[in-house]
Amino acid sequence: MNRRKKIHASFTGFMFLLQSIVLSFNSDNSTNIISTIPFRVRYGIDIEKYYYEILFHCYVSVFSHLIILSSINLIYISFIQHACRLFSVIGYQLEHIGNEEI
Numbered sequence: 535m536n537r538r539k540k541i542h543a544s545f546t547g548f549m550f551l552l553q554s555i556v557l558s559f560n561s562d563n564s565t566n567i568i569s570t571i572p573f574r575v576r577y578g579i580d581i582e583k584y585y586y587e588i589l590f591h592c593y594v595s596v597f598s599h600l601i602i603l604s605s606i607n608l609i610y611i612s613f614i615q616h617a618c619r620l621f622s623v624i625g626y627q628l629e630h631i632g633n634e635e636i
Contacts, residue, residue: 572596 571581572592581588 571589575588577588
């Protein structure tokens with residue numbers, strides 16, 4: 535994949551998050567603030583007063599969850615590749631079991 539495709543692929547993940555910020559700038563209604571947060575949260579504080587802090591916390595938590603999920607998947611893939619390579623080495627040794635060069 536070339537560089538342009540990588541940049542476009544990375545921006546598509548953040549478009550959903552950026553949508554709520556753009557909507558908050560365009561709206562004059564204070565009742566629309568709750569609907570611009572990516573997911574429903576209940577902190578027990580005034581959402582209108584601490585809107586940007588709550589929004590920042592939501593974005594950081596979504597980003598951290600994405601990083602954690604992708605790292606777990608990458609570790610799983612590397613374990614599978616390692617096991618497959620070990621089995622290929624064992625298979626090669628079993629095929630050449632009579633040779634004394636190995």
